[in-house]
Amino acid sequence: MRSENLVDVPSAAAARALPVPAPAEPAALPRSAPAGRSPGRRLPRLPARRVAAAGLVLLVAYAVLVPMLLQVDLDHVDYGVGATSPSPAHPFGTDLAGRDLFVRSAHGLRVSLVAALAGALGAVVVGAVVGAACALLGGRVDRWGMRLVDGVNAVPHLLLGIVVAAALRGSLVTIVLVVAATHWTQTARLVRAELLTLSGQDFYRAAIALGLTRRQLLRHHAAPRLATQLTVAFGLLVPHAVWHESTLTFLGLGLPPHQPSLGALLDLGQQALLSQAWWTLAAPAGLLVAVTICLAGCLAGREEGHHA
Amino acid sequence: MTLISDTGREAPVAPAPGDGMPLVAPAPRGAASGRRVAVLRLVRRRLLWAAPLMGVISLAVFALAAASPTDAAAAFLGARDEFTGGAARASVEDVVTGAHGAGAHWAEAWWRWASGLVSGDLGVSTSARMPVADVVAARLPWTLLLMVLGLALGAAVAVPLALIAARQPHGLLARVLTSGLWALSAVPAFLVAMGLMAVLAVGLGWLPTGGLTDAGAAVTPGQVGRHLVLPVLSVALAQLPWITLHLHRAVTAQLRSPATEAARLRGVPERQVLARHVLPTAAVPTLAIAGARLPEVVAGSVLVEEVFSWPGLGQSLVSAALAQDFALLAASTVLLSAVAVLGGLLADLCLVRIDPRTDPDAL
Numbered sequence: 001m002r003s004e005n006l007v008d009v010p011s012a013a014a015a016r017a018l019p020v021p022a023p024a025e026p027a028a029l030p031r032s033a034p035a036g037r038s039p040g041r042r043l044p045r046l047p048a049r050r051v052a053a054a055g056l057v058l059l060v061a062y063a064v065l066v067p068m069l070l071q072v073d074l075d076h077v078d079y080g081v082g083a084t085s086p087s088p089a090h091p092f093g094t095d096l097a098g099r100d101l102f103v104r105s106a107h108g109l110r111v112s113l114v115a116a117l118a119g120a121l122g123a124v125v126v127g128a129v130v131g132a133a134c135a136l137l138g139g140r141v142d143r144w145g146m147r148l149v150d151g152v153n154a155v156p157h158l159l160l161g162i163v164v165a166a167a168l169r170g171s172l173v174t175i176v177l178v179v180a181a182t183h184w185t186q187t188a189r190l191v192r193a194e195l196l197t198l199s200g201q202d203f204y205r206a207a208i209a210l211g212l213t214r215r216q217l218l219r220h221h222a223a224p225r226l227a228t229q230l231t232v233a234f235g236l237l238v239p240h241a242v243w244h245e246s247t248l249t250f251l252g253l254g255l256p257p258h259q260p261s262l263g264a265l266l267d268l269g270q271q272a273l274l275s276q277a278w279w280t281l282a283a284p285a286g287l288l289v290a291v292t293i294c295l296a297g298c299l300a301g302r303e304e305g306h307h308a
Numbered sequence: 309m310t311l312i313s314d315t316g317r318e319a320p321v322a323p324a325p326g327d328g329m330p331l332v333a334p335a336p337r338g339a340a341s342g343r344r345v346a347v348l349r350l351v352r353r354r355l356l357w358a359a360p361l362m363g364v365i366s367l368a369v370f371a372l373a374a375a376s377p378t379d380a381a382a383a384f385l386g387a388r389d390e391f392t393g394g395a396a397r398a399s400v401e402d403v404v405t406g407a408h409g410a411g412a413h414w415a416e417a418w419w420r421w422a423s424g425l426v427s428g429d430l431g432v433s434t435s436a437r438m439p440v441a442d443v444v445a446a447r448l449p450w451t452l453l454l455m456v457l458g459l460a461l462g463a464a465v466a467v468p469l470a471l472i473a474a475r476q477p478h479g480l481l482a483r484v485l486t487s488g489l490w491a492l493s494a495v496p497a498f499l500v501a502m503g504l505m506a507v508l509a510v511g512l513g514w515l516p517t518g519g520l521t522d523a524g525a526a527v528t529p530g531q532v533g534r535h536l537v538l539p540v541l542s543v544a545l546a547q548l549p550w551i552t553l554h555l556h557r558a559v560t561a562q563l564r565s566p567a568t569e570a571a572r573l574r575g576v577p578e579r580q581v582l583a584r585h586v587l588p589t590a591a592v593p594t595l596a597i598a599g600a601r602l603p604e605v606v607a608g609s610v611l612v613e614e615v616f617s618w619p620g621l622g623q624s625l626v627s628a629a630l631a632q633d634f635a636l637l638a639a640s641t642v643l644l645s646a647v648a649v650l651g652g653l654l655a656d657l658c659l660v661r662i663d664p665r666t667d668p669d670a671l
Contacts, residue, residue: 166376
């Protein structure tokens with residue numbers, strides 16, 4: 001890197017992947033009490049990562065179990081109980097058409113999570129392939145590959161998503177495709193950088209000199225290091241992919257409205273907002289924020305250690 | 309960074325920056341003009357890179373339009389589709405697909421669009437039912453106004469917040485502030501916008517829920533100002549967390565630096581230490597990141613425009629996408645990407661201006 005003041009590439013990439021990089025996360029503040037400060041003055045600290053992990057488990061359990069246990073007809077419309085505020089019978093209230101939001105939100109979260117996981121996985125796979133091709137083949141492939149990465153990065157991701165979604169209208173596959181097509185660049189850079197660093201290191205050169213085969217080199221030296229990197233990259237992408245899915249659906253370009261994803265519920269919620277039915281917005285919005293915070297919180301510590 | 313390599317006809321005059329060259333090396337006398345040349349070279353290089361990028365983006369839009377399985381004529385007619393028969397429908401198809409070349413290969417259609425672009429003819433928007441150039445001319449200024457005001461407000465609020473938090477990095481206030489901002493950063497821009505709308509417009513009724521002016525009212529500064537408050541606030545709130553948190557970290561590091569200590573020991577007043585020694589240095593990494601984050605500002609304002617029915621380019625982008633209006637979609641995608649790329653260049657130019665150690669040739 002040319003200057004310590006300029007952000008190095010991987011952390012700039014991370015800054016994109018996650019709305020805000022780890023330093024902001026409470027757990028990322030200095031772990032030991034700073035010298036010269038009495039420990040008594042410090043507030044007891046919640047183990048943020050554990051709370052986040054527990055929250056995530058709860059959210060996933062809600063998304064998986066509720067639709068399984070409560071076999072409610074999702075599209076059962078009953079205007080008689082339309083737009084009732086939260087009550088024991090309907091913990092999250094009902095929407096304007098009288099559909100129970102507790103079950104619908106669980107369905108929505110489930111769909112959004114599946115879309116996000118698949119999209120993030122696709123992005124990581126594409127990124128790993130491009131990054132590895134750039135690093136291993138070098139030369140012209142490397143130059144053009146990195147030019148492509150810069151090009152995709154220069155365009156706002158949402159814009160690309162809107163264009164792709166406009167052409168290949170609304171389905172789970174489209175969403176997965178959009179997320180993968182717009183988010184592979186960070187992983188590509190990460191993998192390329194990691195492989196280039198590795199090839200410059202003494203032990204790796206020694207391994208080559210010892211006559212290890214390509215396969216052995218890959219298996220014993222490259223794969224373990226890449227695996228850690230890719231896991232973190234995947235984890236960082238998931239909350240972003242949740243955001244992407246809900247945004248595109250919210251704009252009317254993602255999943256069809258009858259499939260209750262978080263974005264579709266939020267879209268309905270916005271319409272209901274003007275008729276003062278705030279809870280129709282509150283339930284999916286709360287879930288969306290909770291799931292992003294929990295996912296990011298689980299990874300925050302790792303991500304920081306990774307970039308330190 | 310692997311940007312386009314400089315073709316550099318006059319490059320040999322300046323020392324080529326090798327990777328091993330330390331940036332902190334004192335510049336030789338007379339380097340000021342060399343630096344200016346380098347900055348111009350940076351601008352030229354970026355613009356030369358932006359032009360083909362925009363070409364590729366528009367090409368991609370046309371390719372996707374051709375690949376799209378949906379029927380543009382049906383999208384144009386909407387509910388009237390089933391009542392429009394025979395000859396009438398054929399003429400509609402002619403008009404709609406004519407915008408991107410009926411039957412022609414998409415590359416051919418793109419070529420026609422691109423050559424029209426040179427003469428200022430961007431085709432006709434089927435969703436707005438007027439020339440694309442008119443749509444853009446009417447909407448781009450509102451988008452730019454929203455983005456610039458939002459970003460400026462976000463940055464203006466971020467500086468004092470970051471300073472307050474950095475004064476006592478482990479204090480209660482700093483921790484509440486940083487965790488609050490961290491949580492805010494996890495809230496998508498459109499939720500922030502809807503939250504503001506729910507509280508300030510629907511709940512309290514202080515501000516209008518959307519639009520450029522009240523229905524039927526003339527476009528006066530007062531009207532627009534009132535309608536601008538919530539969108540600008542939304543953009544600012546969406547950008548506030550990362551500006552503050554990056555700045556906070558940089559300020560915290562800078563406050564402990566030997567240079568700051570030395571300034572304090574020399575008896576420089578604290579206010580001046582902050583203004584002259586801490587903030588300019590701390591702004592450098594934040595600015596470096598700002599360039600990379602600008603596409604997100606653009607994306608954020610697209611969402612905010614959609615939520616508040618703000619008549620900007622972002623809103624027309626979304627409606628063009630929904631209506632399969634590829635002429636308008638291509639134009640707004642290219643323009644919004646251009647805004648992001650030029651904004652990034654502007655951020656880098658600020659960086660060069662503020663930090664003498666940055667090498668324009670390396671950006």
